[in-house]
Amino acid sequence: MNPNDEDFERVVSGLLEKNVSDISDTEDRFLHDTHCLESDHDTASELCDTENQDPALVSDSDDEPLINLTSNRQYFLGKKVGNKQQFKWYKDPFRSSVRTPRHNIVEVQRPIGTRDCTEKIDFWNILFSEDILHIIVLHSNRKLEDMRQKYKREERPELKNIDITELCALIGCLLYTAIFKSNKEYIASLFATDGKGREIFRCVFSQKRFLMLLTVLRFDDPTTREERKKTDPATHVSELYDIFISNCQKYYTPGPHMCIDEMLVRCRCRCKILMYMPKKPGKYGIKVMCMTDASNNYLYNAYIYCGKDTDGQGLTDEEKEFSKPTQSILRLTKPIQNTNRNITGDNWFTSIEAVDLLKKNGLTYVGTMNKIKREIPTDFLPKRSRLVGETLYGFTKEMTMVLYVPKRNKAVVLLSSMHHDKCNDEEGEKSDIILFYNSTKNGVDGLDKMCKNARNIDTYTFLSEIADELCKPHMLRRYNNPNISRDVRASIKRILKIEDTDPGPQTSEKLAIRGTCTICPA
Structure with missing residues (x-):
């Protein structure tokens, strides 16, 4: 065929589309290990769907049809921030097996609950x-x-x-x-x-x-207190607190689902670790980061938050390089690492960084995500055109992201490393990820309620x-x-209810005869 022929360009484009459709899926799944787009190519087509794309951003080059076909049809892309590579979420799940994944099987060596307690x-x-x-x-x-x-x-x-x-x-x-x-x-x-x-x-x-x-x-030795306060602001009670938490873990076997969150112990005393949290009912108090059993609100691990840089106490220098929420998760979950248990947390804890680290430590995670995270694609943000109850999924090999629209102009985004497919409830309205999150998110809140409701x-x-x-x-x-x-x-x-047969200590009923002094008359 003559290259100058007017049909030459049309035939070549058709061949390219056929070849690209055959290899794009295998190439994309090969890149899932990094969870982001490997290419540094920066085009507007990688930021949004082609149907909603601004015509001013469309290039007239010969490569444009190929780019549009391979970048937006089978996956979503996270936000573009500087020179960082965009995070990639596939529209279809990777796992097709009906068997329970190994990382969701929790092997409990002894019965769940507290041992050796009858009264x-x-x-x-x-x-x-x-x-x-x-x-x-x-x-x-x-x-x-x-x-x-x-x-x-x-x-x-x-x-x-x-x-x-x-x-x-x-x-x-x-x-x-x-x-x-x-x-x-x-x-x-x-x-x-x-x-x-x-x-x-x-x-x-x-x-x-x-x-x-x-x-x-x-509760502590005052002679060494000043020296200990340099590294531990809560040194007045730290020794007793650590023993108490150790006892909580020693005599209880938690269930497969745990919950992490913060709890404010109401207090208005004068101390450096007093926190002000306007959204809490008490507003002032001591902030405690907790991990509880999601099924019964049992406190399994906790530490007192004493200010900046206290989340990383007890962690290695390498672990202290991570973000503060990730340090908090690592510190709370150390006692249950490599047990395949699941952790449920709110959007302050949730990040791709934390989920990856928990995966390496033998744990899964389910939690809501803050919409400012760069890993969330623009397709998962609130839009007026979305219908109430609409659900949208994004997948990697290890994680699943789900969007749910509870009401108009609102959107809830959740991240899970426990779920790997599109599953909804029997009515088909809510995702299993959302139902699971709702059933396990109140572990710490339930503990807080029990402490205050005497x-x-x-x-x-x-x-x-x-x-x-x-x-x-x-x-x-x-x-x-x-x-x-x-x-x-x-x-x-x-x-x-002491019986009368036990009279108690006996006292003399008779009083000694008092004598008279020399002044008084006989």
């Missing part, structure tokens, strides 16, 4: 172990020794050393203040004897002893029984003390 007090004993109580007793007694130096009579009963039994009773009384919603009540009113006080407090402690114990309660009948009963068991040994010890008043002994006897 409610057993939960307390395994979480707040004797190691924690011994540390508190040790440092509190050191403070009591310093306090005794300020008084002329050092043997005063409120200045004696504390032991584990009395410490448990003190914690029980603090639980009672939460149950009665009296944690901000004037202490003198709690110990009032005019009918306005709480009888249980007078049965456990005297008012002076209770105030003294609250004053001297210490008025719930189940929470009230649970805390009451634990407080009763904590106070009972010390109350029994006070009952056998001959120096307490009769009304307190009678109250303890009634509360503990």
Whole structure:
């Protein structure tokens, strides 16, 4: 055929289209390992669909039909940011097998749940172990020794050393203040004897002893505190907190689905780690990053957020190079690495970087994505033309992105490394990714709600029984003390339901005959 023939260009274009359609799919799937477009070619056709393309951006060169055919028909491209390569999402899934992927199979070596617990007090004993109580007793007694130096009579009963039994009773009384919603009540009113006080407090402690114990309660060694504060702003409670978290992990086997999020413990004390979060109900408090079991809100791992650069504590220098949300994920998920469990998080945590790292650590991830992420194609952004309930998918070999339109002009984008196909519910309205996210996203929020809702009948009963068991040994010890008043002994006897066969400590009913002095008449 003569190259100058007018049909020559048409025939060559047809051959090119046939060849390109045969090889484009295999070439594109070969490039999926990097999740982005390998070519540095910068054209407008890689940014948007050809149907909506601005005519001013269309090139008149002979290569334009080939570029348009290979760049937009089978995949979406992420946003173009500087010289960075655009992220590529395929329209069709890679996996066609109906078998469950290996990374979604969680092998649990022992039953899910808490072991060795038959009574409610057993939960307390395994979480707040004797190691924690011994540390508190040790440092509190050191403070009591310093306090005794300020008084002329050092043997005063409120200045004696504390032991584990009395410490448990003190914690029980603090639980009672939460149950009665009296944690901000004037202490003198709690110990009032005019009918306005709480009888249980007078049965456990005297008012002076209770105030003294609250004053001297210490959780760390003050002599080394300043040195430790240079690396750990929360050093006052870090040792006890680490033991508590270790106990949470030691005696519980989590389920296959975990949830990570932040929780604000409401507090308005004066400390450097106090946070202001205007969107939280309490607004002020201590921020705690948590990982919980999504099925029952059990706290499995957590750390106190103390400000900038504290998310990476305990990580390697290489891991500290990642973004702050990724550092937080790595720190929280260390205890469950290589278990094939799934992590659910919100858009603050979600990133391609974090999902790739979790994949290497034997974990999957499901979470919402912030729409400013450069990996999200423009096709996944909100548009007025989208119908309510519309769903759009994008795939790589390891991840799936889904767009869902809950209402007009709104769009929710989720990322999952657990799901790899287009699956909707029975009605065909919502994707399985969205349904799974909705069922596992409230793990930390549920824990936060349980901590604040002591008025719930189940929470009230649970805390009451634990407080009763904590106070009972010390109350029994006070009952056998001959120096307490009769009304307190009678109250303890009634509360503990002590039988009359146990008369308690015996006191002499007869008074000695008083003699007369030389001044008084005989």
